[in-house]
Amino acid sequence: MRKTAVLEGSVGVAEAVKACRPKVISAYPISPQTHVVETLAKMAAEGEIDADYIRVESEFSAASVVYGASAAGVRAYTASSSQGLLLMTEVIYNMAGTRLPVVLTGINRTVSAPITIQPDHQDTMAFRDAGIIQLYVESNQEAYATHIQAFKIAEDHQVLLPVMVCMDGWILTHCYEPIELLGQEEVDSFLAPYRPLYPLDPRKPVTYGSFADEEVMEFRYMVHAAMERAKAKIVDVAEEYRQRFGYYFGGLIEEYYSQDAEIVLVAMGSMVATLKDAVDTLRNEGINIGLLKIRAYRPFPAEEVRQALAKARIVAVLDKSLSCGYAGPLALDLKAAMYNAEAHPTILSLIAGLGGREVDLQTVREIVNRCRAAAKAVDCDFFQLRSGLVEFPG
Numbered sequence: 288m289r290k291t292a293v294l295e296g297s298v299g300v301a302e303a304v305k306a307c308r309p310k311v312i313s314a315y316p317i318s319p320q321t322h323v324v325e326t327l328a329k330m331a332a333e334g335e336i337d338a339d340y341i342r343v344e345s346e347f348s349a350a351s352v353v354y355g356a357s358a359a360g361v362r363a364y365t366a367s368s369s370q371g372l373l374l375m376t377e378v379i380y381n382m383a384g385t386r387l388p389v390v391l392t393g394i395n396r397t398v399s400a401p402i403t404i405q406p407d408h409q410d411t412m413a414f415r416d417a418g419i420i421q422l423y424v425e426s427n428q429e430a431y432a433t434h435i436q437a438f439k440i441a442e443d444h445q446v447l448l449p450v451m452v453c454m455d456g457w458i459l460t461h462c463y464e465p466i467e468l469l470g471q472e473e474v475d476s477f478l479a480p481y482r483p484l485y486p487l488d489p490r491k492p493v494t495y496g497s498f499a500d501e502e503v504m505e506f507r508y509m510v511h512a513a514m515e516r517a518k519a520k521i522v523d524v525a526e527e528y529r530q531r532f533g534y535y536f537g538g539l540i541e542e543y544y545s546q547d548a549e550i551v552l553v554a555m556g557s558m559v560a561t562l563k564d565a566v567d568t569l570r571n572e573g574i575n576i577g578l579l580k581i582r583a584y585r586p587f588p589a590e591e592v593r594q595a596l597a598k599a600r601i602v603a604v605l606d607k608s609l610s611c612g613y614a615g616p617l618a619l620d621l622k623a624a625m626y627n628a629e630a631h632p633t634i635l636s637l638i639a640g641l642g643g644r645e646v647d648l649q650t651v652r653e654i655v656n657r658c659r660a661a662a663k664a665v666d667c668d669f670f671q672l673r674s675g676l677v678e679f680p681g
Contacts, residue, residue: 288470296427296459297322299466300392300452303434304364305336306474307390311356311363313341313349317371318404319456320394324366346371350378350391357387358495360486362438366392368456370399372410376417382449383418383510385495388441388481390434393421393451394460395556395607397642405643406456408556408608412584412616418510420450420517421584423555424536427464430454432536435474436524442481446517448510453584455557457643469532477531514586521583539588541580542595544570548577550658551599551632553621555581558605558639558646565651574655581617589624596625599632601658605670607640614667622664633661637670644671 294302300323304312312331314324331340339356343349346367353363367375372393382389393411397403411421422437424430430452437450454460469477485493499506518539525537543563545551552562559580566578579595581588596602602625606615613619618636625631635658640646654670 289467289473291465291467293463294427294466295322295461295463296430296454297461298326299427299431299468300366300434300454300460301326301330302466302468303431305330306469306471307364307435307438307478308336308362308475308480309338309364310361311339311341311353313343313352313363313365315343315346315349315367315371317346317368319396319406319460320366320368320371320392322460323392323394346374347378350375350382353389353391354378354382354387357382357389357483358385358487360481360483360488362442362481363389364391365389366394368394369396369410373398373413376414379414379419379449380417381496384506386447386510386513387449388438388447389449390437390441391419391449391451392434393453394456395453396456403642404456406458406607407641407643408453408606409641411451411453412608414451415585415616418448418514420448420514420521420586421453422450422521423453423582423584424459425557425559425580427459427462428466429536430459431466431468432528432534435469435478436521436528436537438481439478439524440517440520443520444482444484446513446520447484448513448517453556458557467534473532477528518583518586518588537582539583540591540595541582543578543580545577545579545595545599547575547598549575549600550655551577551579551596551602552605552651552654553579553581553602553617554605555584555617556607558607561646562605562651565648568648569651569655576655584617587620587624592621592624593628596632597628597630599630601633601635601661603635603637603654603658605637605639605646605654609638609641618667633664635661635665636667638667639670
């Protein structure tokens with residue numbers, strides 16, 4: 288039976304994972320991911336979930352466990368953050384290359400150094416070339432729905448890729464909000480049991496991750512082609528979710544007054560909710576501003592972005608990450624997408640919210656002023672930079 292409960296975001300994620308009936312869950316705690324696997328441990332101990340819950344000695348092992356479980360033919364899940372995610376890098380590349388549909392929660396936290404627990408997107412965006420699908424969520428309700436959708440997307444035989452649901456640490460994971468939880472029978476009707484194509488079986492031997500030389504190009508192409516097919520699947524699964532359960536969380540992008548706006552902000556994750564409020568306020572003041580939310584970072588929705596920004600004059604991309612030596616990764620992808628567009632707006636790459644720095648209404652007002660003053664595209668602007676802290680000693 289469906290119910291609404293006020294839950295911490297991490298608990299909402301655990302409820303979604305439980306409803307998807309994984310058979311193997313691996314866990315190595317790291318803040319701010321800890322409450323997700325802690326809640327799943329409690330569920331497993333109390334018999335609420337029929338899964339092997341495996342405590343491991345590192346994030347590398349956590350990823351390896353779900354890799355092996357998925358290869359053996361069962362639904363598998365894990366979660367991590369920051370340095371923990373980066374420790375999984377080798378295994379995640381292997382997951383994509385061997386087409387294993389593991390679902391993983393990437394709970395965003397800044398990567399050291401300096402040591403900090405504040406949220407930004409540096410950790411998950413480090414995987415943009417790995418072949419793992421990345422879906423960024425704005426709210427805890429969206430996080431709940433997206434995890435249920437993620438298993439269906441990953442396990443589709445036209446896709447068969449790992450999926451990472453990316454949610455900002457603390458801001459979402461430790462925030463209490465009302466979350467509508469689907470009944471188990473509803474989730475079962477939406478998400479069929481996992482049907483592996485090539486499970487490891489002594490009676491029908493197969494090889495995973497075999498040695499290859501020049502054939503690597505063909506393997507990478509197959510991952511890329513699966514990513515391209517995943518675009519339609521992400522949209523279709525979100526629409527099926529809406530038709531079955533009455534509300535929509537999904538798709539590749541979300542437009543918010545962007546079609547006819549002169550200035551359009553582009554962002555991902557929990558920052559989007561704040562930006563929506565700022566857009567409402569500024570539009571009431573007569574400023575022609577809109578917002579484009581990128582939900583699917585990989586596969587990147589280039590054509591959808593071109594259509595959404597067709598009438599924009601100035602686009603400000605707010606990155607909570609940095610490709611050191613160039614610009615924000617989201618801005619770079621957006622600029623590449625717009626290169627083939629008929630319209631060529633002025634695009635500003637703004638580094639905002641890095642290391643958890645707050646983006647509020649006053650910040651957006653300053654961004655609007657920066658946009659109005661821009662005479663040309665900006666490769667990288669460290670917005671919110673505190674000038675007194677940028678001199679390296681020695």
